[in-house]
Amino acid sequence: MSRPRRWNALETEALQDCAVFNVSRTLAESPHTGKRHSFYRIDSADWVNVVPVTPTGEIVMVRQYRHGLRDLTLEIPGGMIDAGETPEQAAARELLEETGYRAARLEALGSVNPNPALFGNRVFSFTAHGCERVCEVANESTEETVVELVAQSALRRLLREGRIDHALVMAALLYFELAREEGDRNGG
Numbered sequence: 156m157s158r159p160r161r162w163n164a165l166e167t168e169a170l171q172d173c174a175v176f177n178v179s180r181t182l183a184e185s186p187h188t189g190k191r192h193s194f195y196r197i198d199s200a201d202w203v204n205v206v207p208v209t210p211t212g213e214i215v216m217v218r219q220y221r222h223g224l225r226d227l228t229l230e231i232p233g234g235m236i237d238a239g240e241t242p243e244q245a246a247a248r249e250l251l252e253e254t255g256y257r258a259a260r261l262e263a264l265g266s267v268n269p270n271p272a273l274f275g276n277r278v279f280s281f282t283a284h285g286c287e288r289v290c291e292v293a294n295e296s297t298e299e300t301v302v303e304l305v306a307q308s309a310l311r312r313l314l315r316e317g318r319i320d321h322a323l324v325m326a327a328l329l330y331f332e333l334a335r336e337e338g339d340r341n342g343g
Contacts (some may be wrong), residue, residue, distance in 0.1 A: 160186040164211045174260045175199065175235065198274045202269070203246045204233035204327040207256055212307055215254050215286055217300035226319040228301065229313065240281035242266075245325075250283055253300045259285030264330035269323060280327035282334060 160181040171178040176199040185190050210276035214231070221228050232253040236245040244263050251257055264280040294300055305313070310328060313319045319328070 157187070160218065162186060165191065166226045168271075170195075175290050178220070182261050190246070192207045195273070196275060197273050199274065200238075201236045201276045202233060202278045202323070203242050203249055204231055204278060204280045204323055205237060205246045205250045205261075206264070206327055206331040207250055207254065207258065207286040208283070208307075209256075209286050209304065213304040214307060214310065215250075215256050215283075216305050217253050218303055219298065219300045227317050228321055229305075230321050231322070231327060232300075233327075236279075242269070243281065246279070246283065250286070251273050251290070252295075253298075254286075254302050255290045255292045256283075256286040256302075258283030259287075259296040264327065264334055267323070267326050280330045282331055293297050 164183060165182045165184055166290045167179050167181040168283060169177060171177050176197050178197050181194050181196060182191055183194055209215060216229055217232055218227055218229050220226070232250050234245070234249045234253075235249075236242055240248070243263070246261055247258065261281075262282045262284060264282055266277045268274060269276065269278055292300055292302065308333075310319070314325060314328070319325065
């Protein structure tokens with residue numbers, strides 16, 4: 156059985172600038188057959204997701220309207236990494252803007268590709284420890300978030316019930332759970 160190999164990209168054409176992402180088409184050649192095919196890609200800046208934990212152990216979440224879903228969602232804070240920012244700086248900024256909370260300490264959890272069939276960027280997840288409210292929410296003109304504090308013990312139920320159904324939020328929460336389990340095993 157042959158192994159998958161990388162395709163040879165012959166040319167890429169920018170198709171659309173959509174402000175927060177760009178769409179491109181790449182003509183690529185199959186390494187097995189030599190046939191050419193067009194593939195479409197969404198190019199975006201990298202993103203961050205933050206699992207904010209208060210000193211009492213609650214998770215700081217945001218409820219907001221999402222235009223793709225055309226409904227309200229329950230999520231953790233997150234967003235795009237601005238030019239010149241590190242993922243950690245973006246995590247701290249997004250946490251403060253969307254929730255009004257500041258972390259005593261940020262811990263990197265890992266990163267994932269949002270969907271390798273379409274995206275080339277990464278989503279970096281962090282735990283924000285010791286989060287305390289320090290200011291009002293500072294949403295941008297198209298964003299409106301409302302803060303909700305959620306008990307950690309409720310996370311699995313909210314996921315099973317579909318009340319949290321953003322796949323990238325779920326990935327960050329899995330990283331968070333894995334880090335907690337590892338900390339428990341290591342006496343942390």
